Amino acid sequence: xxxxxxxxxxxxxxxxxxxxxxxxxxxxxxxxxxxxxxxxxxxxxxxxxxxxxxxxxxxxxxxxxxxxxxxxxxxxxxxxxxxxxxxxxxxxxxxxxxxxxxxxxxxxxxxxxxxxxxxxxxxxxxxxxxxxxxxxxxxxxxxxxxxxx
Numbered sequence: 492x493x494x495x496x497x498x499x500x501x502x503x504x505x506x507x508x509x510x511x512x513x514x515x516x517x518x519x520x521x522x523x524x525x526x527x528x529x530x531x532x533x534x535x536x537x538x539x540x541x542x543x544x545x546x547x548x549x550x551x552x553x554x555x556x557x558x559x560x561x562x563x564x565x566x567x568x569x570x571x572x573x574x575x576x577x578x579x580x581x582x583x584x585x586x587x588x589x590x591x592x593x594x595x596x597x598x599x600x601x602x603x604x605x606x607x608x609x610x611x612x613x614x615x616x617x618x619x620x621x622x623x624x625x626x627x628x629x630x631x632x633x634x635x636x637x638x639x640x
Contacts, residue, residue: 492522492523492583492586492587492589492590492591492592492593493522493523493524493525493562493591493592493593494518494522494523494524494525494586494593494595494635495524495525495526495527495562495592495593495594495595496524496525496526496527496594496595496596496597496628496631496632497527497529497554497557497558497594497595497596497597498526498527498528498529498596498597498624498628499528499529499530499531499550499553499554499597499598499599499624500528500529500531500599500600500624500625501528501531502625502628503625504625507625507626507628507629510629510632511526511628511629511632514629514632514633514635514636515632517636517639518632518635518636518639520639521639521640522583522587522639524635527557529550529553529554529557529599530553531550531599531600532546532549532550532599534546534600534601543601546599546601547598547599547601547602547603547604547605548604548606550598550599550601550603550604551603551604551605551606551607552604552606554596554598554603554604554607555606555607555610558594558610560592561592562591562592562593562594563586563589563591563592563593563594563612563613564594564596564610564611564612564613565582565593565594565595565596565611565612565613565614565615566596566598566603566607566608566611566613566614566615567595567596567597567598567614567615567616567617567627567631568598568602568603568608568614568615568616569602569616569618569619569620569621570614570616571613571614571615571616572613572614572615572616573615573616573617573618573619574615574616574617576634576637576638578615579634579635579637579638580637580638582638583635583638583639595631595635596611597624597627597628597631598624599624600623600624617630617631617634
């Protein structure tokens, strides 16, 4: 089984990068894992609805261009189905059994394009609260590491 995390943007803070590396190392003891950073599109201050949609679509096309192999696609979306830690344990076990490819997608600061949402097999949410996508990446990695034990 392989887990591919597609995440818009780069981690800028050293402490987040350190946490990410530590968690990726922990996960890689049990699973093949690859983190793909997708270039984020700059958004002008005070952008309107059309500009925000344009940015989501550009980032969405960048995400879609990295999905070259067939696999299960889970999009992390604030409006998705609320899940618990048990959900991640179940998904990891299912993917292990299928020996498949699991894509986990984290969008940019403006969310995820309609095209990416259409491709997804599931849309899940950690919370109705909005987290910075850089911090959310660490939260997701923590859940995967805990589920992989």
